[in-house]
Amino acid sequence: MASFVTCVHVHTGSGGMGLAQMVGGCAAAVQLAKDVNAVRQGGAGGVPIDVIDIGGGLPVTWGRVNQSPSFEDYAAGIREKVPELFDASVFRRVITEMGAAMNCKFAWLGSVVEVTKPRDGGQIAMIHAGSDIFMRQCYASEMRKGHPIRCYDARGARKVQGVTSVDIAGPLCFAGDIVSPNTELPSLEVSDIVVLEEAGGNCLSMATSHCSRRRPPVYGYRMSGDDGAAADGFGVADGFTFELISAGQSYDQTLSVWN
Numbered sequence: 101m102a103s104f105v106t107c108v109h110v111h112t113g114s115g116g117m118g119l120a121q122m123v124g125g126c127a128a129a130v131q132l133a134k135d136v137n138a139v140r141q142g143g144a145g146g147v148p149i150d151v152i153d154i155g156g157g158l159p160v161t162w163g164r165v166n167q168s169p170s171f172e173d174y175a176a177g178i179r180e181k182v183p184e185l186f187d188a189s190v191f192r193r194v195i196t197e198m199g200a201a202m203n204c205k206f207a208w209l210g211s212v213v214e215v216t217k218p219r220d221g222g223q224i225a226m227i228h229a230g231s232d233i234f235m236r237q238c239y240a241s242e243m244r245k246g247h248p249i250r251c252y253d254a255r256g257a258r259k260v261q262g263v264t265s266v267d268i269a270g271p272l273c274f275a276g277d278i279v280s281p282n283t284e285l286p287s288l289e290v291s292d293i294v295v296l297e298e299a300g301g302n303c304l305s306m307a308t309s310h311c312s313r314r315r316p317p318v319y320g321y322r323m324s325g326d327d328g329a330a331a332d333g334f335g336v337a338d339g340f341t342f343e344l345i346s347a348g349q350s351y352d353q354t355l356s357v358w359n
Contacts, residue, residue, distance in 0.1 A: 103146030108133045111155035115200060115243075119169045123177040126154045130182050133191070152185060154178075156197040160204050162245035162298060167201060200301045204244075207300030209233065209316070212254075213292045214271070222265030225288040230270010230277040232313040234296070235306045237279055238270070247279070247296040251286050256293070259286040268294060272311050309357065317348035 112125030133149040140146040161168045184190040211227035218224075231238035237247065249268065251259040264287045268280040279296065288294070307315055321342045331337040 103140070103144070105136075106147055106149055107151035107153060108149055109153035109155070109195075111197075112157055115157060115159045117157060117159070119173060119177055122157060122174065123181050126152075126178055126185065127182045129154060130184050130191075134184070150192040151195065152191050152193075153195040153197070154185070156199050156201070158198055158201040160200050160244070160298075160301075163248055167205075171198070171201070202301075204301035205298050207303075208295050208297045209299045209303070210293055210295045213288050213290055213294060216288055216290060219267065222267070222282070223287065224267045224269050225292075225294065226269045226271060227279070227294050228271055229296075229316070230272045230279055232270065232272060232308050232310055233303050233316070234270070234279045234299075235308060236302045238276060244302075246283070247298050249280060249283060249285060250295040250297070251288060252293040252295070253289075254291040254293070259288075259292065262287040268296075272313070309354065312354055312358075314349040314351065314354045315346075317344065318346040319343065320345050 108129050110125060110129045112122045112129070117125075129152055133152060137148045140148060158167075158169070158171070158174055178185055185194050209229055211229050213225050213227055215226040216223055234247070236243055253259055263284055266280075266283050266285040266288060267278055268283060268285075270277040270279055304315065304318065307313075319342050321340050324339050324341055
């Protein structure tokens with residue numbers, strides 16, 4: 101290893117490994133760093149490795165509220181098997197990259213139903229987001245479980261009756277643009293609202309411009325807990341406040357790639 105290297109970076113999991121295997125990966129990275137440091141201190145020269153990046157990979161518990169294994173479970177396993185990662189005298193910095201487990205479950209995408217049509221045994225409902233946003237779900241659905249889906253009518257009332265088999269399709273011009281195939285949902289109509297949950301990771305961050313699709317705006321929101329709260333910028337007084345995080349793309353921005 102080059103004498104100027106001061107960090108060992110590994111990706112100890114990718115959503116498909118158990119807790120023991122992930123902790124074992126951390127232990128292997130730490131042992132490598134300790135072995136290299138011993139050689140350098142023994143006369144080979146070079147600065148010590150004082151940063152460890154254990155990557156991410158904590159499996160996402162799809163469709164359930166509680167994360168399992170939890171961040172606390174992972175930390176406890178590391179503390180037991182690799183206590184050096186909690187000792188500032190051994191490593192100056194320890195970095196984690198818990199992308200999916202931290203983000204996937206904490207966002208949702210809502211879209212109006214633009215078109216419906218019958219199919220054998222059910223219906224197809226086309227929304228305004230397909231494989232341009234849900235690339236992983238459309239192209240590599242084996243990598244994650246399906247998005248939990250809620251359906252509402254055009255006035256925002258929850259739909260639960262008239263369950264049938266529904267293909268939630270996107271707007272792109274190919275037959276594989278199916279976000280959620282053969283899903284048991286209430287029968288949908290034009291102008292209904294479909295909400296796909298667990299859309300906080302590997303969705304917008306992987307978005308494509310196929311068919312010159314625009315990126316949608318992104319809003320953050322919080323509940324104030326004040327029943328007498330004033331109306332927000334949208335004229336709604338329900339105790340929620342919304343903040344624009346990203347304005348999305350304008351038509352000009354989207355088409356500028358062809359200039």
